[in-house]
Amino acid sequence: MTEQSDDTTPTIEINYADGIPNNVDLYADRRLQRAMEKWHPKFLDWWNASGPDGFQTADVYLRTAVGVDPKGWAVFDHVKMPDYRWGILLANKIEDRKIGFGRHKGEPAWQEVPGEYRSLLKRLLIIQGDTEPASVEQQRYLGKTCPSLYDLRNLFQVNVEEGRHLWAMAYLLQKYFGRDGREEAEALLERRSGSADKPRLLGAFNEKTPDWLSFFMFTFFTDRDGKMQLESLAQSGFDPLSRTCRFMLTEEAHHMYVGESGVARTMQRTTQAMTEAGVTDPYDIEAVRKLGVIDLPTLQKKVNFHFSVTLDLFGSEISTNAGNAFSAGIKGRFREDSIEDDHQLLNDTYSLLRCINKRLVMVDEPAVNAINARLLDDYISNVESGLKRWNRVLEKTDFDFTIDLPHRAFNRRIGEFSNVSVTPDGEILTTQKWQQQQADWLPSEEDERYLQSLMKPVVERGAYANWIAPPKSGINKKPGDFEYVALH
Ligand SMILES: [Fe+2]
Numbered sequence: 021m022t023e024q025s026d027d028t029t030p031t032i033e034i035n036y037a038d039g040i041p042n043n044v045d046l047y048a049d050r051r052l053q054r055a056m057e058k059w060h061p062k063f064l065d066w067w068n069a070s071g072p073d074g075f076q077t078a079d080v081y082l083r084t085a086v087g088v089d090p091k092g093w094a095v096f097d098h099v100k101m102p103d104y105r106w107g108i109l110l111a112n113k114i115e116d117r118k119i120g121f122g123r124h125k126g127e128p129a130w131q132e133v134p135g136e137y138r139s140l141l142k143r144l145l146i147i148q149g150d151t152e153p154a155s156v157e158q159q160r161y162l163g164k165t166c167p168s169l170y171d172l173r174n175l176f177q178v179n180v181e182e183g184r185h186l187w188a189m190a191y192l193l194q195k196y197f198g199r200d201g202r203e204e205a206e207a208l209l210e211r212r213s214g215s216a217d218k219p220r221l222l223g224a225f226n227e228k229t230p231d232w233l234s235f236f237m238f239t240f241f242t243d244r245d246g247k248m249q250l251e252s253l254a255q256s257g258f259d260p261l262s263r264t265c266r267f268m269l270t271e272e273a274h275h276m277y278v279g280e281s282g283v284a285r286t287m288q289r290t291t292q293a294m295t296e297a298g299v300t301d302p303y304d305i306e307a308v309r310k311l312g313v314i315d316l317p318t319l320q321k322k323v324n325f326h327f328s329v330t331l332d333l334f335g336s337e338i339s340t341n342a343g344n345a346f347s348a349g350i351k352g353r354f355r356e357d358s359i360e361d362d363h364q365l366l367n368d369t370y371s372l373l374r375c376i377n378k379r380l381v382m383v384d385e386p387a388v389n390a391i392n393a394r395l396l397d398d399y400i401s402n403v404e405s406g407l408k409r410w411n412r413v414l415e416k417t418d419f420d421f422t423i424d425l426p427h428r429a430f431n432r433r434i435g436e437f438s439n440v441s442v443t444p445d446g447e448i449l450t451t452q453k454w455q456q457q458q459a460d461w462l463p464s465e466e467d468e469r470y471l472q473s474l475m476k477p478v479v480e481r482g483a484y485a486n487w488i489a490p491p492k493s494g495i496n497k498k499p500g501d502f503e504y505v506a507l508h
């Protein structure tokens with residue numbers, strides 16, 4: 021299990037009151053320092069305009085990354101979010117690191133941007149960088165309906181760390197891409213999630229995150245896409261990118277933990293309330309909703325939605341762009357360094373599900389064109405292990421209900437399956453029939469209204485909204501009634 025709670029985050033004592041925490045010799049590179057100093061106030065403007073609404077003066081018990089030593093890289097303290105020390109931290113350099121895949125395999129890793137791959141690399145940084153502020157924007161209003169101070173703090177922890185990930189990408193752009201890198205770093209602060217004229221670059225990052233269940237599902241499913249992308253970029257032959265992503269992954273684990281445990285606590289509370297009230301049929305939605313908890317069929321619909329929109333983030337299953345990035349040594353496969361093959365894929369094939377003449381069939385394709393399909397497979401198996409842990413919560417109850425993943429072709433807008441209407445079971449329907457049944461598979465307006473009706477803020481210390489169970493343990497071993505967020 022890669023998920024890690026704050027509970028196990030090693031802490032160190034360090035004075036981080038002045039300067040930007042960094043291990044990139046920021047203050048030795050005058051040009052970079054000037055660029056970051058110009059960017060910093062614009063970042064703060066963005067944070068104040070688009071970050072958590074209404075909590076900028078609250079003292080939040082936050083984890084701040086101040087170093088990269090696995091034995092101690094973070095400090096915990098009450099901080100006002102605008103004062104958070106967003107730092108620039110890269111995993112330690114591996115001496116004599118070599119490029120691990122593609123046509124440059126075995127050559128020394130690049131410390132500067134190779135000219136021939138400049139635009140390819142820049143594009144990848146922009147896309148990764150764009151997702152980081154986007155999720156903060158999507159979650160802007162959630163604080164107002166928090167189910168507890170513990171959850172409120174977790175939301176803000178995720179938000180400030182996405183902010184730091186934005187810093188990480190802005191750093192790479194400004195350090196290695198000259199003037200257009202600086203312009204792109206600013207553009208990352210100008211696009212907005214859901215905006216009509218300047219939307220974020222990827223579809224799922226323009227969706228709304230209107231309620232806390234959506235937030236937990238987002239961090240479980242969509243942050244996990246982030247993890248897969250970071251894992252692939254951590255393999256990069258461009259060493260500064262690899263080191264940046266390796267450190268980002270240490271923070272990312274907590275985001276998925278927030279999602280996984282948030283949904284598990286929701287299920288736990290639902291089944292507990294049903295048992296107490298003697299409701300035996302999980303499909304008796306009316307009876308369950310009377311208890312003020314989230315019925316399991318609605319949880320399943322949320323899974324269907326978040327899983328399918330997240331799959332679209334991987335891009336087309338068959339992709340020459342992804343193949344080019346692989347062959348160039350810029351973006352590897354998931355944990356490339358533990359795969360046993362020649363890491364060049366010159367004659368290899370990969371078998372994947374395709375949609376051919378409106379039929380779903382397994383086809384062998386040149387492996388180098390199927391990089392995205394493979395990452396998607398790795399993602400799905402990663403999701404499945406989290407789902408197993410959710411289902412274990414249900415197994416412990418008397419209810420006969422499991423949460424299942426929908427078919428990968430269900431509800432897709434991008435890639436192989438974007439032109440077919442497929443049910444969660446993998447059956448192809450006419451578009452009309454699919455639309456008629458859609459409300460059985462995806463949250464309906466009524467479902468969303470019900471979820472909204474539950475979203476009432478609970479801000480007393482140690483208290484939790486009726487629809488969610490308290491966590492098993494506190495953050496950084498804090499007691500149950502700890503003031504995770506001091507509101508003013
Ligand atoms: Fe991130």
Ligand SMILES: [Fe+2]
Nearest residue numbers: 243246272275
């Ligand atoms: Fe994240």
